[in-house]
Amino acid sequence: MQRRILLIDDDELILLALGELISTEGYEVVTSSRGRDGLVQAQETDFDLVITDIIMPGMQGFEVCRRLRDLEHYHSTPIIMLTAKSGDEDRRKGMAAGADHFLPKPIDPSDLLDLIAKTLSRESAGS
């Protein structure tokens, strides 16, 4: 079954590039440029993985993460955060919000794909 990934980032170029990258690997990608829109989409479709940027206009990544965890389906769905900063502060906040992984930008495409593959295989092994 094709795994579904939700990608949230306020930068259109990131959505285009990463969407292209991830979908090339055979995943189904849905993109959203707003945190709030992403949440709505997450409720409509059960995604296997969520990748979200942290700093966005409107709802920020941390809040998106917290709200996702409140949804029944997303209790244990892996969430990857893309951070512009590599500081520990963001990592702590993200952990508190319930994120699983952090990738500092700029992200190496192979690293992202590896992380996605690893996370999803663990997920499927666990489930």
Place this chain on the structure above:
Amino acid sequence: MIRFRDLRIRTKLAMTFIMVLLPLLAVQAIALLSQSGLQQSHNSSLVHVEFYTGLSFMVSIVLAITLTLAMNRFLARPLEQITRAAARMASGDLRYEVNVDTGDEIGELALAFNLMARQIRDKTENLEKLIGERTEELQVSREKYRSLVESTVDGIVTTDRHGRITFVNRGFEEMLGLGREEMLGNEIWRYYEGGMARARDIMSLLREKGHFSYLEMEIIGKDRNIPIRTSASILRDADGNEMGTLGHFSDLTARKKLEADLKAAQAKLVQTMKLRALGDLVSGVAHEINNPLMASSTIIHLMQKKLDNNDNAEGRRLEVLSRCNQRIARIVNHLREFSRQEVMELKEMDVNEPLRNALLITGQQLLNMQMEILTDLSEELPSIKGDPNHLEQVFLDIIGNARDAMDGREIRVLGIKSHLAQLQNRQAVVVAISDTGPGIPAEIRDKIFEPFFTTKEVGKGTGLGLAISYGIIEEHGGRIEVEDNENGGATFRILLPTVMDRQQAHGETPSTCNDASS
């Protein structure tokens, strides 16, 4: 009862005269009587005549003696006393008083004389007192001015009309480090920086207005030139003739130093503010570049992956694009490090640890480039409070610079040394990284820590490495020094405060290596 001595002198003379005259008259009367009786009885009369003549003679003698004594007692002696008193007065003894109590005119003269003597004495004493007071005032005033002139730290100098020094105070001696005996008689211009020409300028200024104030110049001391501020005026005698000059010199060394320190502090502040503003800018720019760069790299990655063979035209073009992106990414990373949004996490650590890690990372590469590595790490270093990752970054950067500096040179030796050093009042752990490259020209030594300053070829360096390292070490309370080696090449020395010194300084100013200026 009226005593003789109470009688006035005229009476005395009259009485003396009568006392002498009466016996004489008596004798004359007796003699006349004797002569008339002589005619009556001639025989017996001869005997009488002889008798009276003898008597008269005797009385006259007695009277003469009496008169002489009286004159002596009432006239000569008091006068003599007055004469003696006058002589003693003349010789300065104003305390002596004539003791004549005759009650007559001589007595009055004596009294008048004593009065006069007393008045002279009083006047003299007043005068002496006045002179004493004035002398004392003068001495106090002289002493005041002397101590004023001598105790002021400023230099005070007078010269004669030919510019030769006639007086210097202690302030001037101490300012120049020369004794007055060395200076007196010398021309003042010998001590002017600019010599005779300077003296001529000063004299023309003086002649124009008679004085000038606050001229800044330098004077030549024993060991060094002293920056001073001088005011001077022409000295004139009572008739207005030029006697020489009076100069006043204030030492500006401390002020100049303060000004220089202030300037340095200001420059540092400006630099810090500039760096902070730059950091904000850079951070924003880096953030903005990051996303499109990432997008572009991702697409290139996808395209390269899709190509079966990268060794065709398209593959080579993509490779160029990829390298463009890599370079942009490196610059962005450096910019981000420079603006450093991450907070450092300082912990107690051994400085050798990040140093060894840095060597581990670069070692093989250096050996591949046929570089010799000489390490001398002290195993007895006290702990420092530092962030191992950031320190490793610093060491990597400096080692990388050393490597670049030695690339293509005949002798390639990298020296890595750590040791404990005693600074002025505290200890510091020192890491010295030396190379055998061309060294750092003196004129750019100040600039190498400035952001975007680089001597490397375009594309090889961002000019941020040392600026970042500088910031990291500064946040550790340490400092970086750089100097050229004797046999060529450069040495970077990183000084970091020990944990103990940091703790000792706790509660006071934060302990840094920076207060122990080199």
